Amino acid sequence: MIHRTRTVDMDSEELRAAIRDVLDREATSERIRVVMDESKGHDAKLYALMAELGWTGLAIPEQYGGSGATLIELGVVLQELGRSLVSSSFEASVVLFGGALLLAGREDQRASFLPRIANGDLLASAALGGASGRCEVGSLALTVEPRGASLSLSGKLEYVPSADLSELVLVAARGPQGDTALVLVDPRHEAIEISPQPVFDPTRRFSRLVMHDHVVPRESMLGDFSNGEALRERLIELGAIALASDSMGGAGKVLESTIAFMKGREQFGRSIASFQALKHRCVDMMMRAEASAVSVEMALEAFSREAEEAPVAASEAKFYSCDSYVHVAKEGLQMHGGVGFTWEYDCHLYLKRALLNQALLGDSRWHRDRVADLVLGPATAL
C-alpha cells in the first residue's frame, strides 16, 4: 500500500524519505525496464501517482493549484528520480515548462497551464538548444520571423525531451537581430515533423522537430524579443540544476549499491569490500558525491533566491555533479566485475544516464567556459 501523504509541510529530509519510500516500491529495476521497452520513456502510472502525491505541483504557487514550496524541495524530488532512474516527463513538464511559465508567463498563460501541470494532466516540454552539447544562441537551428500579428518559425530542434508525449513545446528560436524568442508550439500540428531520436540511455526519450514556415500567433510568445535570451539562459540554468540534481541522486545510489555488492561478494576467501585497493576508490567516490550534494544544494538555493551568484552556481553544479556521476558510475561498473557487464544489473543504466546528463543542456566544456567567463571575465580582456 502506498502512503498517500501529501508532500506539503515536510522538511527536506522527511520529504526525501517519503519520496524514496514510494520510488523504492514503484520504480524498481524491473519496472524501469518495462517502462523503457513498452512506453515512450514515460511511466504514466507512476506519473499519475506523483501528481496525486503532490510532487508535480510542489513548486507551483497555491493560487495555481500547487503547494507553493521552493526549488529546493523540487530538487529533492529530482534527486530521488535520478536515484531510481525514473523515466518520465517530469523534468520537461514540471521543471522546464512549468519553470518557464513561472519565470515569464503572462497571467493568462499561467492560469491555463500551471494548474494542469500541478495535477499531472498536462505534459509539455522545452527546447532550449544544446545540440552537440553547446547552448549559445548561435547554436540554435530554429529561426523566428515576426510577421504582423504572427510569427513564422523555420528550422529544426534536436533532442527535445519527451516531445512526442507533449501537448505543448516551448521552443527557443533565433530572431532577425540575433535575439531570441521563446514560443509555444503544438508538436502535434501537421506542419511540424516529429521524429524519434533514440539515445544510448534507454530511460530517456527525445525527438527532433522540423518545421518550415510554421505560423503561430504572436501571443504564443513567452516574454518578448527584448528578454528572450535572458530568459533562455535562466531556463538553461534551471535545466542544468535539474540535471545536476538527477546526477547527484544517481551517484549516491551507485556508491551505495556498489558497496553493498562488494560486501556480499567473496573472492580469495574474503569479502572484496575488504581489499584496500577498492576501499580507497570508494572513499574517492564518496568525496565526489558529497561535494556534488553541496554544490547542487547551493545552486538550488541561489537560483530560487534569484541571487547574483546563481549563474556560476548553476554551471558549477552542472559540470561538477555530472562529471562526478560519470566517474562514480564508471568505477561502480568496474568494481562489479563480470555482472557489471550485463544488461540485468543496473550499472550500465547509471553509466549511460550519467553520460547523457553530462551532454544535455551544455556539456561540461561549455559550462566550464561559462564559469571561466563569468568568474575571470572574457579571455580577451585579460
Next chain:
Amino acid sequence: MIAELEALAGFRADVREWCREHVPADWVARMTGASVDESLEFQRVWLAELREGGLAAPHWSSEWTGRDYSFEEEIVIAEEMARARAPRLDTFFVSLYHTYGLLMEAGTEAQRRRHLPAILDHGEIWCQGFSEPNAGSDLASLRTRAQRRGDVYVVNGQKVWSTYAMHARFCLLLARTDPAARKNRGISYFLLDMRTPGVEVRPIVDLGRRQEFCELFLVDVEIPVENRIGEENEGWRIANSTLSTERSTLLLMPAEQLRVAYWMLVDLARTTPGSGGRPAIEDVGVRRDLAGFHAEIANLRLLINRMLTQMIRAGGAGPESSIIKLYYSELLQRFTCYAAQLGGMKTQELAPLLGAAPYVSGVWEFDFLNSYTWTISAGTNEIQRNIISERVLGMPREPK
C-alpha cells in the same frame, strides 16, 4: 619502427596489396546492425578468405597452414590488417589463439590432428569455460567437479561468462579433480564436446543488449579420458603457461587500431562545435587533450615494440605484456570515453552496433562501454595490478 622490420618492405607491400584486394570495402556498412546469423556467416567467409590468402593464422606453424611466417612477418601482417581496417576474427579468437596455444604446448598429436584443421578449414568455434559464479578473480577456487569413472570423467557444475558458447563446438574446460588438494593443485584441463548430453548453454544479455557470453550448466557430463589435456591435476599450471604465451603479439592489432582511431577522434573534433561555435579542434583545451592522447598512443606502440624487439632477439616475453595490457585497456577506456563526451549530444545518439568491429568503431559510446571487456575479462585490472606489484615490483602480498 622495429629495426628488424625494415628489411620486410617487399613483404609488407604484398600484404598491403592483398588487403587492398580482399578486405571488403563495404563490410562496415553491411555488418552494422547485422543479425547474429549474418555476423557468423560473415566471420566464416572472412576466415576462409584469409585462409586462401595464407593469412588466417600467421602464428600457426606451417604444418597446419602450409606456410611459416617469421615472427617479424607476423608483426607486419598484424600492422597491415589494422591499417586496412580489416574485420577481426573475434568469433574464432579462442579457437585460433587459446586452443592452438594449448594443443601445441600440452596436447597430443591426435588432438592436434582432430582439432586444428577443423578450426582452420571448417571454422569450428571454441569457447573458454574457466570462470564460475563464485570463482572469477579467484579462479583457482573453482568448484566444477570432474570425477573419474573408468575411461570417462563425469562432470558436474556451472560455468559463466563463456563467450560465444552458444555457437561453440568445443569448450576449454577447467574442473576440479582433487577436492582434497590445495586450491590450484586439484584442477585438470579438459576439452569438452559441447554436444555431449548434460551440457546446457544459456546466453546472458550484455550491457549492449547483445547475447555473446553464456552460462554453462553441466549435469553428469561425460568426458572421455583422452580429452584430458596433460596429466590429472596439472590443469592450473597448463592454463597459466598457455595463457601467457598469447599476450605478446595479441596487443599489436588493438594498438594499431588505436592509431587509426586517433584520426577518427581528430575528425570528431573538427566536426564538433566548440567555444563560440568554432570547431572544437581550435579549442586550446581540446588541443592539449588530443596532444596527450597522441603521446599515449605512441607510447603504447613503443612499449609493444620494445617487447617485440626483446622477443625477436632473445625469444620469450617478460612481464611487459601484463603492463602493456593494463596500459592499453586504460588508455582505450579513457580515449573512447573522451570521444563519447567530446561529441556532445551527437555521440549520445543510439547507433546500430557492429559485430567484428575494430575495438574502436567510431560509435564512441558503444566503444567506451565495450572497453570494459578489456578491463574486466581475462583478469581484471585490479588483479593485473596485484600481479605486477608482486611479481614485477617485488612487493609483499596483502596479509590474509
